Amino acid sequence: VYLEESGGGSVQAGGSLRLACTASGVATISHCMAWFRQVPGQERNGIAVTDSDGRTTYADSVKGRFTISQDNAENTLYLQMNSLKPEDTGMYYCAAAFYGMRPTMYDCLTGAPHAIDTWGQGTQVTVSS
Secondary structure, eight states: OEEEEEOOEEEETTOOEEEEEEEESOOSOOSEEEEEEEOTTSOOEEEEEEETTOOEEEOTTTTTTEEEEEETTTTEEEEEEOSOOGGGOEEEEEEEEOSSSOOOHHHHHHTOTTTOOEEOOOEEEEEEO
């Protein structure tokens, strides 16, 4: 399975971006898919996750501003980002759990090694003040 992110770019504070993550080589629906954000010198942190039942969970830092969704027919995961802030700047990664037992939403959001088995290469988002 291969995940490819798109939609990153530069935007002013208050603006919006929509990220997409397309999965190829997929033969099954994932247990969960998530978006992570990483700033240079810091750990990669989960910001939004959705599971095969359509449930969603968000990090407090993006709650109310970001929306995660997925189109199973197109094998694509989205992240709609509104009211962007400079602190949202970072590399955004898509990740998924396709194999093994179904992990918890918490494990997906935290990127636990036993949960997440597939990562994308990332797309850069830069928010200027």
